[in-house]
Amino acid sequence: MTLARLHSGLALLAQFTGEHNSLHPAGPQASGIEWLYWVVFWITFAAFVLVVAGFTRAAVRNRSSTSEMLPLVRDLEGDRRASWAVGTAVFITVLTLFAVLFMSIITGKKVEGLTSKNPVTIQITGHQWWWEAVYPNTQADQTITTANEIHVPVGKPVVILTNSADVIHSFWAPSVHGKRDLLPGYSSAFWIQIDKPGTYAGRCAEFCGLQHAHMGFSIVAEDQDTFQRWEAQQLKPAVEPNSSETVRGRQVFLTHACVMCHTIRGTDAGSRMGPDLTHVGSRRMIAAETLPNTPGALAAWIIDPQRSKPGNKMAPNLLNPGDLGALVTYLGTLQ
Ligand code: HEC
Ligand SMILES: [Cu+2]
Incomplete structure:
Protein backbone atom coordinates (compact mmCIF):
# COMPACT_ATOMS: atom_id res chain seq x y z
CA MET A 1 0.00 0.00 0.00
CA ARG A 63 -14.66 32.19 -7.44
CA SER A 64 -15.77 35.71 -8.29
CA SER A 65 -14.05 38.89 -9.41
CA THR A 66 -13.34 41.24 -6.55
CA SER A 67 -14.27 44.42 -8.45
CA GLU A 68 -18.00 43.96 -8.07
CA MET A 69 -19.73 43.31 -4.79
CA LEU A 70 -21.90 40.27 -4.70
CA PRO A 71 -25.51 40.95 -3.82
CA LEU A 72 -26.45 39.56 -0.41
CA GLY A 113 4.64 0.36 33.79
CA LEU A 114 7.77 -1.71 33.78
CA THR A 115 8.48 -3.49 36.99
CA SER A 116 11.09 -5.91 38.12
CA LYS A 117 12.03 -7.36 41.49
CA ASN A 118 15.75 -6.89 41.22
CA PRO A 119 16.52 -4.08 38.83
CA VAL A 120 19.86 -2.37 38.35
CA THR A 121 19.48 1.00 40.05
CA ILE A 122 21.40 4.08 39.00
CA GLN A 123 21.28 7.39 40.79
CA ILE A 124 21.88 10.18 38.28
CA THR A 125 22.74 13.62 39.63
CA GLY A 126 22.93 16.57 37.28
CA HIS A 127 25.75 19.04 37.86
CA GLN A 128 26.68 22.15 35.93
CA TRP A 129 27.80 20.67 33.49
CA TRP A 130 28.26 16.94 33.87
CA TRP A 131 26.39 13.86 35.08
CA GLU A 132 27.26 11.87 38.16
CA ALA A 133 26.17 8.25 38.04
CA VAL A 134 26.13 6.22 41.24
CA TYR A 135 25.16 2.54 41.40
CA PRO A 136 24.04 2.46 45.01
CA ASN A 137 24.56 -0.48 47.30
CA THR A 138 23.90 -0.94 50.98
CA GLN A 139 27.60 -1.63 51.36
CA ALA A 140 29.64 1.47 50.66
CA ASP A 141 32.49 -0.51 49.14
CA GLN A 142 30.07 -2.09 46.66
CA THR A 143 28.91 1.27 45.36
CA ILE A 144 30.09 2.41 41.94
CA THR A 145 30.55 6.10 41.22
CA THR A 146 31.28 7.28 37.71
CA ALA A 147 30.53 10.18 35.38
CA ASN A 148 28.86 10.73 32.03
CA GLU A 149 29.30 7.15 30.75
CA ILE A 150 26.48 4.99 32.08
CA HIS A 151 26.68 1.24 31.64
CA VAL A 152 23.58 -0.96 31.70
CA PRO A 153 22.94 -4.63 30.95
CA VAL A 154 21.03 -5.30 27.74
CA GLY A 155 17.43 -6.48 27.98
CA LYS A 156 17.14 -5.79 31.71
CA PRO A 157 14.94 -3.18 33.36
CA VAL A 158 16.96 -0.40 34.97
CA VAL A 159 15.67 2.14 37.47
CA ILE A 160 17.03 5.64 37.11
CA LEU A 161 16.75 7.80 40.23
CA THR A 162 17.14 11.48 39.49
CA ASN A 163 18.45 14.45 41.38
CA SER A 164 20.29 17.68 40.76
CA ALA A 165 23.11 19.34 42.65
CA ASP A 166 22.36 22.85 41.42
CA VAL A 167 19.80 23.91 38.80
CA ILE A 168 17.19 22.04 36.76
CA HIS A 169 18.67 19.69 34.17
CA SER A 170 16.90 17.23 31.94
CA PHE A 171 18.13 13.73 31.20
CA TRP A 172 17.40 12.85 27.60
CA ALA A 173 18.62 9.89 25.55
CA PRO A 174 16.10 9.98 22.67
CA SER A 175 16.54 6.34 21.64
CA VAL A 176 15.91 5.21 25.20
CA HIS A 177 13.30 7.41 26.88
CA GLY A 178 11.61 10.79 26.80
CA LYS A 179 13.03 13.79 28.64
CA ARG A 180 13.10 13.53 32.42
CA ASP A 181 13.78 16.64 34.46
CA LEU A 182 16.32 16.52 37.27
CA LEU A 183 15.15 18.87 39.98
CA PRO A 184 17.32 20.09 42.84
CA GLY A 185 16.14 18.67 46.16
CA TYR A 186 13.52 16.44 44.58
CA SER A 187 14.18 12.83 43.68
CA SER A 188 12.07 10.94 41.18
CA ALA A 189 12.43 7.61 39.45
CA PHE A 190 11.76 6.10 36.06
CA TRP A 191 12.45 2.86 34.22
CA ILE A 192 14.52 2.29 31.15
CA GLN A 193 15.31 -0.83 29.22
CA ILE A 194 17.60 -1.24 26.23
CA ASP A 195 17.17 -4.31 24.07
CA LYS A 196 19.90 -3.74 21.51
CA PRO A 197 23.56 -3.61 22.56
CA GLY A 198 25.23 -0.35 21.66
CA THR A 199 26.14 3.13 22.80
CA TYR A 200 23.29 5.60 23.01
CA ALA A 201 23.90 9.33 23.08
CA GLY A 202 22.17 11.63 25.53
CA ARG A 203 22.04 15.34 26.23
CA CYS A 204 20.86 17.78 28.82
CA ALA A 205 17.49 18.99 27.52
CA GLU A 206 16.82 21.85 29.92
CA PHE A 207 18.82 25.03 29.53
CA CYS A 208 21.08 25.07 32.58
CA GLY A 209 23.68 27.75 31.98
CA LEU A 210 26.66 28.60 29.83
CA GLN A 211 27.82 25.05 29.03
CA HIS A 212 24.39 23.48 28.70
CA ALA A 213 25.31 22.47 25.14
CA HIS A 214 28.38 20.62 26.45
CA MET A 215 26.52 18.44 28.90
CA GLY A 216 26.36 15.15 27.10
CA PHE A 217 26.37 11.57 28.31
CA SER A 218 26.20 8.14 26.83
CA ILE A 219 24.50 4.95 27.83
CA VAL A 220 26.46 1.82 27.00
CA ALA A 221 24.21 -1.22 26.80
CA GLU A 222 26.16 -4.46 26.93
CA ASP A 223 25.49 -8.14 27.53
CA GLN A 224 25.29 -9.39 31.09
CA ASP A 225 28.87 -10.79 31.20
CA THR A 226 30.46 -7.63 29.86
CA PHE A 227 28.36 -5.54 32.22
CA GLN A 228 29.38 -7.62 35.22
CA ARG A 229 33.04 -7.38 34.20
CA TRP A 230 32.62 -3.61 33.97
CA GLU A 231 30.98 -3.53 37.42
CA ALA A 232 33.73 -5.63 38.97
CA GLN A 233 36.38 -3.38 37.44
CA GLN A 234 34.66 -0.17 38.60
CA LEU A 235 34.36 -1.52 42.14
CA LYS A 236 38.12 -1.87 42.49
CA PRO A 237 40.09 0.97 44.05
CA ALA A 238 42.47 2.82 41.76
CA VAL A 239 45.45 0.83 40.48
CA GLU A 240 48.71 1.42 42.31
CA PRO A 241 51.34 3.25 40.26
CA ASN A 242 53.92 0.80 38.97
CA SER A 243 56.58 3.09 37.49
CA SER A 244 58.48 6.17 38.63
CA GLU A 245 56.49 8.20 36.10
CA THR A 246 53.10 7.16 37.48
CA VAL A 247 54.29 7.48 41.09
CA ARG A 248 55.22 11.05 40.21
CA GLY A 249 51.86 11.54 38.48
CA ARG A 250 49.95 10.50 41.57
CA GLN A 251 52.16 12.72 43.70
CA VAL A 252 51.36 15.68 41.41
CA PHE A 253 47.66 14.93 41.73
CA LEU A 254 47.75 14.65 45.51
CA THR A 255 49.81 17.80 46.01
CA HIS A 256 47.71 20.07 43.80
CA ALA A 257 44.22 21.49 43.96
CA CYS A 258 42.82 18.35 42.24
CA VAL A 259 42.22 16.74 45.65
CA MET A 260 39.85 19.53 46.62
CA CYS A 261 37.38 18.52 43.95
CA HIS A 262 38.03 14.93 42.86
CA THR A 263 38.01 11.45 44.31
CA ILE A 264 40.47 8.72 43.48
CA ARG A 265 39.51 5.79 45.66
CA GLY A 266 42.52 4.20 47.32
CA THR A 267 44.24 7.59 47.71
CA ASP A 268 43.63 10.53 50.03
CA ALA A 269 41.62 12.37 47.37
CA GLY A 270 37.96 12.11 48.40
CA SER A 271 36.07 15.18 47.27
CA ARG A 272 32.93 15.01 45.14
CA MET A 273 32.84 18.49 43.67
CA GLY A 274 33.91 17.08 40.31
CA PRO A 275 33.73 13.67 38.61
CA ASP A 276 35.15 10.61 40.41
CA LEU A 277 38.44 9.84 38.68
CA THR A 278 39.10 6.37 40.16
CA HIS A 279 38.53 4.81 36.73
CA VAL A 280 38.74 7.86 34.50
CA GLY A 281 41.02 5.97 32.09
CA SER A 282 38.20 3.56 31.27
CA ARG A 283 35.97 6.29 29.88
CA ARG A 284 35.73 7.02 26.17
CA MET A 285 35.28 10.77 26.58
CA ILE A 286 35.92 13.41 29.22
CA ALA A 287 34.18 16.61 30.29
CA ALA A 288 30.66 15.33 29.54
CA GLU A 289 31.37 14.09 26.01
CA THR A 290 33.20 17.27 25.06
CA LEU A 291 36.72 15.87 24.51
CA PRO A 292 38.06 12.44 23.57
CA ASN A 293 39.89 10.70 26.39
CA THR A 294 43.36 10.94 24.79
CA PRO A 295 46.60 12.07 26.51
CA GLY A 296 46.64 15.24 24.39
CA ALA A 297 43.06 16.24 25.17
CA LEU A 298 43.52 15.34 28.84
CA ALA A 299 46.64 17.51 29.10
CA ALA A 300 44.89 20.42 27.37
CA TRP A 301 41.89 20.00 29.69
CA ILE A 302 44.01 19.99 32.87
CA ILE A 303 46.09 23.03 31.84
CA ASP A 304 43.09 25.10 30.78
CA PRO A 305 39.63 23.56 31.21
CA GLN A 306 38.12 27.00 30.58
CA ARG A 307 39.29 26.90 27.00
CA SER A 308 37.07 24.09 25.80
CA LYS A 309 34.29 24.64 28.33
CA PRO A 310 34.26 28.28 29.44
CA GLY A 311 32.57 28.83 32.78
CA ASN A 312 32.89 25.25 34.03
CA LYS A 313 33.78 24.70 37.69
CA MET A 314 37.36 23.47 37.16
CA ALA A 315 40.09 26.08 37.42
CA PRO A 316 43.20 26.18 35.19
CA ASN A 317 46.31 24.40 36.52
CA LEU A 318 49.72 25.77 35.70
CA LEU A 319 51.85 22.65 35.78
CA ASN A 320 55.35 22.28 34.36
CA PRO A 321 55.57 19.94 31.37
CA GLY A 322 57.25 17.15 33.38
CA ASP A 323 54.57 17.16 36.06
CA LEU A 324 51.79 17.43 33.50
CA GLY A 325 53.14 14.50 31.47
CA ALA A 326 53.43 12.33 34.58
CA LEU A 327 49.93 13.30 35.74
CA VAL A 328 48.38 12.48 32.35
CA THR A 329 50.19 9.15 32.23
CA TYR A 330 48.98 8.33 35.74
CA LEU A 331 45.35 9.24 34.94
CA GLY A 332 45.58 7.09 31.80
CA THR A 333 46.46 4.05 33.93
CA LEU A 334 43.28 4.45 36.00
CA GLN A 335 41.34 1.91 33.99
C1 HEC B 1 37.56 23.56 41.74
C2 HEC B 1 37.33 22.17 41.54
C3 HEC B 1 38.27 21.39 40.65
C4 HEC B 1 39.65 21.31 40.73
C5 HEC B 1 40.57 22.04 41.67
C6 HEC B 1 40.03 20.37 39.70
N1 HEC B 1 38.94 19.90 39.04
FE1 HEC B 1 38.93 18.56 37.57
N2 HEC B 1 36.95 18.82 37.29
C7 HEC B 1 36.14 19.62 38.07
C8 HEC B 1 34.81 19.63 37.54
C9 HEC B 1 33.62 20.37 38.09
C10 HEC B 1 34.85 18.81 36.38
C11 HEC B 1 33.70 18.54 35.43
C12 HEC B 1 33.69 19.62 34.39
C13 HEC B 1 32.65 19.48 33.33
O1 HEC B 1 32.61 18.45 32.64
O2 HEC B 1 31.87 20.42 33.18
C14 HEC B 1 36.20 18.32 36.29
C15 HEC B 1 36.62 17.42 35.31
C16 HEC B 1 37.86 16.82 35.30
C17 HEC B 1 38.25 15.73 34.43
C18 HEC B 1 37.34 15.07 33.39
C19 HEC B 1 36.64 13.88 34.06
C20 HEC B 1 35.57 13.26 33.22
O3 HEC B 1 35.39 12.04 33.32
O4 HEC B 1 34.89 13.96 32.48
C21 HEC B 1 39.54 15.42 34.72
C22 HEC B 1 40.38 14.34 34.08
C23 HEC B 1 39.96 16.32 35.77
N3 HEC B 1 38.93 17.14 36.10
C24 HEC B 1 41.23 16.30 36.33
C25 HEC B 1 41.67 17.24 37.26
C26 HEC B 1 43.02 17.35 37.70
C27 HEC B 1 44.16 16.45 37.27
C28 HEC B 1 43.07 18.39 38.57
C29 HEC B 1 44.29 18.97 39.30
C30 HEC B 1 45.38 19.38 38.48
C31 HEC B 1 41.72 18.93 38.67
N4 HEC B 1 40.90 18.19 37.86
C32 HEC B 1 41.34 19.98 39.49
C33 HEC B 1 36.52 20.31 39.19
C34 HEC B 1 37.84 20.50 39.59
CU1 LIG C 1 22.06 20.60 32.23
Missing part, protein backbone atom coordinates in the same frame (compact mmCIF):
# COMPACT_ATOMS: atom_id res chain seq x y z
CA THR A 2 1.30 3.46 -0.85
CA LEU A 3 0.65 4.89 2.63
CA ALA A 4 2.65 2.09 4.21
CA ARG A 5 5.43 2.75 1.72
CA LEU A 6 5.35 6.47 2.50
CA HIS A 7 5.55 5.63 6.19
CA SER A 8 8.63 3.44 5.82
CA GLY A 9 10.17 6.06 3.56
CA LEU A 10 9.72 8.73 6.22
CA ALA A 11 11.04 6.44 8.92
CA LEU A 12 14.08 5.70 6.77
CA LEU A 13 14.65 9.41 6.18
CA ALA A 14 14.63 9.93 9.95
CA GLN A 15 17.63 7.62 10.21
CA PHE A 16 19.82 10.25 8.59
CA THR A 17 19.14 12.81 11.26
CA GLY A 18 21.99 11.80 13.55
CA GLU A 19 22.62 9.79 16.67
CA HIS A 20 20.06 11.54 18.86
CA ASN A 21 16.95 10.02 17.42
CA SER A 22 13.68 9.17 19.04
CA LEU A 23 12.63 7.38 15.84
CA HIS A 24 15.37 4.83 16.53
CA PRO A 25 13.92 3.20 19.62
CA ALA A 26 16.23 0.84 21.48
CA GLY A 27 13.77 -0.43 24.07
CA PRO A 28 10.13 -0.60 25.14
CA GLN A 29 9.88 2.97 26.51
CA ALA A 30 11.27 4.59 23.39
CA SER A 31 9.18 2.25 21.19
CA GLY A 32 6.02 3.39 22.95
CA ILE A 33 6.95 7.00 22.42
CA GLU A 34 7.82 6.35 18.77
CA TRP A 35 4.44 4.65 18.25
CA LEU A 36 2.63 7.67 19.68
CA TYR A 37 4.71 9.97 17.52
CA TRP A 38 3.66 8.21 14.34
CA VAL A 39 -0.02 8.00 15.36
CA VAL A 40 -0.12 11.75 16.03
CA PHE A 41 1.88 12.41 12.88
CA TRP A 42 -0.59 10.56 10.64
CA ILE A 43 -3.65 12.05 12.34
CA THR A 44 -2.34 15.59 11.92
CA PHE A 45 -1.23 14.76 8.38
CA ALA A 46 -4.75 13.60 7.51
CA ALA A 47 -6.22 16.71 9.14
CA PHE A 48 -3.85 18.88 7.12
CA VAL A 49 -4.80 17.22 3.84
CA LEU A 50 -8.53 17.52 4.64
CA VAL A 51 -8.29 21.19 5.58
CA VAL A 52 -6.29 22.09 2.47
CA ALA A 53 -8.72 20.10 0.30
CA GLY A 54 -11.70 21.86 1.91
CA PHE A 55 -10.20 25.29 1.36
CA THR A 56 -9.27 24.51 -2.23
CA ARG A 57 -12.76 23.25 -2.97
CA ALA A 58 -14.41 26.32 -1.43
CA ALA A 59 -12.04 28.67 -3.25
CA VAL A 60 -12.58 27.02 -6.63
CA ARG A 61 -16.35 26.83 -6.29
CA ASN A 62 -16.97 30.34 -5.12
CA VAL A 73 -28.86 36.71 -0.80
CA ARG A 74 -30.51 34.95 2.01
CA ASP A 75 -29.92 31.24 1.43
CA LEU A 76 -31.58 29.39 4.28
CA GLU A 77 -30.84 25.97 2.84
CA GLY A 78 -27.15 26.92 2.38
CA ASP A 79 -26.91 28.26 5.93
CA ARG A 80 -28.31 25.06 7.33
CA ARG A 81 -25.87 22.96 5.36
CA ALA A 82 -22.99 25.18 6.47
CA SER A 83 -23.84 24.94 10.18
CA TRP A 84 -24.25 21.21 9.83
CA ALA A 85 -20.81 20.94 8.18
CA VAL A 86 -19.14 23.14 10.82
CA GLY A 87 -20.87 21.24 13.61
CA THR A 88 -19.70 17.91 12.24
CA ALA A 89 -16.15 19.19 11.80
CA VAL A 90 -16.04 20.44 15.40
CA PHE A 91 -17.41 17.12 16.63
CA ILE A 92 -14.82 15.13 14.68
CA THR A 93 -12.04 17.43 15.92
CA VAL A 94 -13.05 17.02 19.56
CA LEU A 95 -13.39 13.27 19.11
CA THR A 96 -9.94 13.06 17.51
CA LEU A 97 -8.35 15.11 20.28
CA PHE A 98 -9.92 12.81 22.87
CA ALA A 99 -8.62 9.80 20.94
CA VAL A 100 -5.10 11.31 20.95
CA LEU A 101 -5.39 12.10 24.67
CA PHE A 102 -6.44 8.53 25.33
CA MET A 103 -3.53 7.10 23.34
CA SER A 104 -1.16 9.48 25.08
CA ILE A 105 -2.35 8.23 28.48
CA ILE A 106 -2.03 4.61 27.34
CA THR A 107 1.51 5.28 26.14
CA GLY A 108 2.37 7.05 29.40
CA LYS A 109 1.18 4.00 31.35
CA LYS A 110 3.11 1.65 29.08
CA VAL A 111 6.29 3.69 29.42
CA GLU A 112 6.02 3.78 33.21
